[in-house]
Amino acid sequence: MRTLSLALRNLLRNRRRSVVTLLAMMVGLSAALIFGGYSGNSIYALQTGYVQMHGHLQIQRQGYFLYGSGNPAAYGIADYQRIIDIVKRDEVLAPMLTVVTPKLQLGGIAGNFAAGVSTNVLASGIVVDEQNAMRKWDDYGSMSYSFAFPLTGTDQDAVVIGTGVARKLQLCEPLKVANCRPIPKPSADAGAQAPDDIQALSALEASELPAANQTRIEMLAANVHGAPNVVGLNVVKAQNWGFKEFDDTVMVMHLAQAQRLIFGGAQAQVTAIQIQLRHTEQMASAKARLDQLLATTLKSEPLEILDFETLTPIYGQSVGFFHSVFGFIATLIGAIVLFTVGNTMSMAVVERTTEIGTLRAIGQRRSGIRRLFMLEGLLLGVIGAALGVLTGLLLANLINHSGLTWTPPGYVYAYPLRVRIWGDWGLIVESAAGLVVVAVVSAWWPANRASKLIIVEALRHV
Amino acid sequence: MHPVVLKQVGKTYRLDSVRVLALSDINLEIRANRFTVISGPSGSGKTTLLNLIGCIDRPDQGEVIVAGQDVQRMSDDALSDFRAHHLGFVFQNFNLLQVLTAYENVEYPLLLTNMPAEQRRRRVLDLLDAVGLSDRAQSRPGQLSGGQRQRVAIARALAPAPQLVLADEPTANLDSETGASIIALMRTMQRERQVSFVFSSHDPQVQAEADDAVFLRDGRIASVERRSEAAEAAP
Numbered sequence: 001m002r003t004l005s006l007a008l009r010n011l012l013r014n015r016r017r018s019v020v021t022l023l024a025m026m027v028g029l030s031a032a033l034i035f036g037g038y039s040g041n042s043i044y045a046l047q048t049g050y051v052q053m054h055g056h057l058q059i060q061r062q063g064y065f066l067y068g069s070g071n072p073a074a075y076g077i078a079d080y081q082r083i084i085d086i087v088k089r090d091e092v093l094a095p096m097l098t099v100v101t102p103k104l105q106l107g108g109i110a111g112n113f114a115a116g117v118s119t120n121v122l123a124s125g126i127v128v129d130e131q132n133a134m135r136k137w138d139d140y141g142s143m144s145y146s147f148a149f150p151l152t153g154t155d156q157d158a159v160v161i162g163t164g165v166a167r168k169l170q171l172c173e174p175l176k177v178a179n180c181r182p183i184p185k186p187s188a189d190a191g192a193q194a195p196d197d198i199q200a201l202s203a204l205e206a207s208e209l210p211a212a213n214q215t216r217i218e219m220l221a222a223n224v225h226g227a228p229n230v231v232g233l234n235v236v237k238a239q240n241w242g243f244k245e246f247d248d249t250v251m252v253m254h255l256a257q258a259q260r261l262i263f264g265g266a267q268a269q270v271t272a273i274q275i276q277l278r279h280t281e282q283m284a285s286a287k288a289r290l291d292q293l294l295a296t297t298l299k300s301e302p303l304e305i306l307d308f309e310t311l312t313p314i315y316g317q318s319v320g321f322f323h324s325v326f327g328f329i330a331t332l333i334g335a336i337v338l339f340t341v342g343n344t345m346s347m348a349v350v351e352r353t354t355e356i357g358t359l360r361a362i363g364q365r366r367s368g369i370r371r372l373f374m375l376e377g378l379l380l381g382v383i384g385a386a387l388g389v390l391t392g393l394l395l396a397n398l399i400n401h402s403g404l405t406w407t408p409p410g411y412v413y414a415y416p417l418r419v420r421i422w423g424d425w426g427l428i429v430e431s432a433a434g435l436v437v438v439a440v441v442s443a444w445w446p447a448n449r450a451s452k453l454i455i456v457e458a459l460r461h462v
Numbered sequence: 463m464h465p466v467v468l469k470q471v472g473k474t475y476r477l478d479s480v481r482v483l484a485l486s487d488i489n490l491e492i493r494a495n496r497f498t499v500i501s502g503p504s505g506s507g508k509t510t511l512l513n514l515i516g517c518i519d520r521p522d523q524g525e526v527i528v529a530g531q532d533v534q535r536m537s538d539d540a541l542s543d544f545r546a547h548h549l550g551f552v553f554q555n556f557n558l559l560q561v562l563t564a565y566e567n568v569e570y571p572l573l574l575t576n577m578p579a580e581q582r583r584r585r586v587l588d589l590l591d592a593v594g595l596s597d598r599a600q601s602r603p604g605q606l607s608g609g610q611r612q613r614v615a616i617a618r619a620l621a622p623a624p625q626l627v628l629a630d631e632p633t634a635n636l637d638s639e640t641g642a643s644i645i646a647l648m649r650t651m652q653r654e655r656q657v658s659f660v661f662s663s664h665d666p667q668v669q670a671e672a673d674d675a676v677f678l679r680d681g682r683i684a685s686v687e688r689r690s691e692a693a694e695a696a697p
Contacts, residue, residue, distance in 0.1 A: 009561035358557040361518050362618070363546020363574045365539050455518040459553070 029388025055274035076269025108221030125258020164248030166238035357458025377443020471524035502678035550619030
């Protein structure tokens, strides 16, 4: 017979009370796990999306991220192909890499001048096949809506735009965009006319195109010399980017076309070299190696390394939000468990006062009494944690197969509701351990009180 | 050597703001291998005296020497260990652990003395046999009669081979026939195992069996009657 056996039998003595306590712990832990699994999955999905879009790391010209995003000409990287080659050939970095690709970000005005409308766009010049390879990254098995850019094999003037841009440029019909209501055409005198030189440039571009191309647009941007430049573009598809503000401004084009628009005949540059790694865990060591390269081989270039968390501050904010909500829920559940177990143990001490007196009389030390009740709390915690984890896993499985969906704030389509508990061992172990610790802590006070009972008074207890 | 010596022992309790004198000026020697019965009217201090002898309470004044040791100076842990090795207790309500079997109840004090498992097993089986409950070793207290429970309690009290067993009204919750058999059992154990029994009891059957009778009144010893001088020569 050991203390453990005695503690277990004492728990079974009042089965109904023990079961109710275990149920409270089970429900609490499974609720925490389900929210933890849900938020964990959301964080992984967010990370997957950002890594597919931006890569894990980006090499940029110093200051571009903070000051130069509207001025690609001033913050471009001229010798980008040499830098890409150095990165790809580096013995330390090579095993970690999946994609290294250049990107040119530019802003401009896209116009469907045939319809008399225009809108601001944020365009990306990309190497299509490399970007499409980046969008296959899925290290966490997340449900992803990322799509390949349908620019492979297209002419250099082909572009993809967001459905919001298509809507603003009144291209929904020719591009067959679903759920895109046509808007009333503004009267001719409702807005200012384009400047004469812009209209002339547009006319020049338009004259070179096949007639009656309904998906033809023009894009105006400031070139490297600060002068306006216009190119004619062919919209091959409008795609929903999910996030409305982004969907309303996004345009993707071939890198060469973007470079022609900004740099013309001057040396072509890019604003970033995107580096995607096999695993996010490699980010610190990859960044350290890149910093080393910037300090040695690439010392002459004024470059800096930025990770995706820096590039997309909303990721860190979202993670922080999920963690704070999880912490709040865990604290509430912990408080409930604390009082439930504490109450159960306190009642046990009162009911077993005479027994405690007897044990002390026959030679049990105070520490032995304290240990016995703490062990009962520990057992409650361990059993409650085991039941909570099992219930959480079962419920997560049911939810994942239920077909439920939800639309994240700001998104235009719904995501499947997924709860990722299995495989997130950190979540399981930390939540279960937390519950056990709370159970033991809540047993401490009654256990201590039991150990300090005066023997003769305990023996007189009725 | 006397297993218990009390010198000028006094004890008061505080009930709310009132101090109640429980024992005063107690001088007593408990003789070895005797049945000593402490009797007296309710409130005379019987249980208090038994508690002091059993080292589960401390006097306000005087000395309590048990098994040759001044127990007042011991720490709580040392006193617990002392009780585990030198004292046995039999309670009016048996006070067995309900979740343990008869075997486990008898074994419990031996676990506190860290007795080796095999020796422990033999001791428990021997004691259960001695109290006539070999066949009920795996029964829980709820499955035993009052007399059987008290037999288990006696076996538990004798398990660590104590010098002294303290019994507080051991027959109070038993019918007279069962009570008589319990007294007979304790007398047998006392003789076979050379152990001193100290009772607090109103029961005439217990008082009739006493070798030494201590009578208390108002917290003081009114009389001490040494009935069995023949046993004085016993070791």
